Amino acid sequence: MTEDIKKVVLAYSGGLDTSIILKWLQDEYHCEVVTFTADIGQGEELEPARAKAKAFGIKEIYIEDLRDEFVNHYVFPMFRANTIYEGEYLLGTSIARPLIAKRLVEIAYQTNADAISHGATGKGNDQVRFELGAYALNPDIKVIAPWREWDLNSREKLLAYAAEHGIPIEMKRGQESPYSMDANLLHISYEGGSLEDPGVEPEENMWRWSVSPENAPDKPTMLVLRFYKGDIVAIDGEYKTAAEVLAYLNKVAGENGIGRLDLVENRYVGMKSRGCYETPGGTVILKAHRAIESITLDREVAHLKDELMPRYASLIYNGYWWSPERKLLQKMIDASQANVSGEVRLKLYKGNVIVTGRTSNESLFDTSIVTFEDDEGAYNQKDAEGFIKLNALRMRIATKLEQG
Structure with a gap:
């Protein structure tokens, strides 16, 4: 492990992955952990995350209401472009990551932390999103991505680790792993x-x-x-x-x-x-x-x-x-x-x-032009003949050439 890491800011939800990461960082890096929990409207009570962090001895705990910032400066700008990925996906997870990355970097600066950490897996997109964002905002930031370091590579191993270290897990369905939800x-x-x-x-x-x-x-x-x-x-x-x-x-x-x-x-x-x-x-x-x-x-x-x-x-x-x-x-x-x-x-x-x-008062829809009734000279339909012939010219030339 990197020995010069003395303090890490962890993106912390209080769920399965990040609760385990908190304990893992303490044990493997022997460092102080600062937790950051963003309220971006996930609809969950966030105080349990504070209680969990305190139970593991965390002294600096950041829980922030970022809902209006999230919608104003990330969601709405995205929708101005009518944005969808691959024809269907409205990018709900993707658009939240830049804001979280920004606050991780800012809190690291405020707390004199040496690194940031996240719970994104080594197979997914979120590791890329968090880290590209962090490096864009602080080129020298250090990033700890536990999923790329540890051998807890399945939900079952994570649950076993949690049980071994007394980490409480919500939504456990008997022996079945819960869905991964964001x-x-x-x-x-x-x-x-x-x-x-x-x-x-x-x-x-x-x-x-x-x-x-x-x-x-x-x-x-x-x-x-x-x-x-x-x-x-x-x-x-x-x-x-x-x-x-x-x-x-x-x-x-x-x-x-x-x-x-x-x-x-x-x-x-x-x-x-x-x-x-x-x-x-x-x-x-x-x-x-x-x-x-x-x-x-x-x-x-x-x-x-x-x-x-x-x-x-x-x-x-x-x-x-x-x-x-x-x-x-x-x-x-x-x-x-x-x-x-x-x-x-x-x-x-x-x-x-x-x-x-x-x-709209800014409407470009002109009823006097598009009407099927008498437009009183607002549009001269004879103009369409020259418009059509000019646009057909290249195709007419090509067809004559083909016909010899």
């Missing part, structure tokens, strides 16, 4: 257990935030979302903070069976992984944001955003939030949102998000 205000994810077989249907009782579409109410829920410069600021006329917006949408969308996803994705480290996700509020935001953009964005700006979005999504998924290219793309995306303001009406019904209307 939650924040944007989503909750499930991996491991029976989900490791992509052909096995998830158990209905696994889902926590949503009812099945079959069991959703027979009466739809109607919403009016107000956007300002690309972000939702009010729901049904009531102004809310960013965190309140997402929490409310999670509740009403989950009640209507919205937001479930069963996905096999391509991890950055090279393997395929099967995960299940619940993202009720995010599913609504994406649909509504595209609706308000449909009337407020210039055609070519909208198409350019759609072309760049997969690259932007990959940057977030792969851990490059703090990279210069992501920052550059964000400036362009944010500039595109200057006129993306107005209201979108939605109907939530049995797993579906249905747009029923959109209005």
Whole structure:
């Protein structure tokens, strides 16, 4: 072990992995551990994490409410780009990692710690996300990744280690390992257990935030979302903070069976992984944001955003939030949102998000031009003939050449 490590800041949830890591760091590195627990809306009581840390003699314990910062500065900027990875995944885990990495580095500086540590495995994406973020913010930071050092390479070995050292474990199902879960205000994810077989249907009782579409109410829920410069600021006329917006949408969308996803994705480290996700509020935001953009964005700006979005999504998924290219793309995306303001009406019904209307003072939709009725000269239909012939010219030339 590295002997010059005297103090480490650990990203600490109080769950199975990080509780074991806390004890392991003390025993293997003989160092002082500082714990950092971020409240980013995981919906769990965080004080038990404090109690656990104290039980292991931790003197410096950071528990911080970062919910509004998370939604304002990470989730909303991502949704301004209509971001999805591989056509489906709303990046709920990915987008939380840059904020946690930032605070790990800041707390390490504040406490004069020598290193940071995390509970991400050596097979997954999160190790990349945490560490790329940390190195981008502090090039000289030292990182301890226990999963790449120890031999506790299965959930069963972790449970045995916990039992040996008296570490309490919640949600233990007899001898069966619990799902590996990650939650924040944007989503909750499930991996491991029976989900490791992509052909096995998830158990209905696994889902926590949503009812099945079959069991959703027979009466739809109607919403009016107000956007300002690309972000939702009010729901049904009531102004809310960013965190309140997402929490409310999670509740009403989950009640209507919205937001479930069963996905096999391509991890950055090279393997395929099967995960299940619940993202009720995010599913609504994406649909509504595209609706308000449909009337407020210039055609070519909208198409350019759609072309760049997969690259932007990959940057977030792969851990490059703090990279210069992501920052550059964000400036362009944010500039595109200057006129993306107005209201979108939605109907939530049995797993579906249905747009029923959109209005904006910045609308580019001109009724006098698109009408099927008399447009009183607003559009000269004869102009279309030259437009069509000019655009057909290259194809006409090529066909004549082929015909000899």
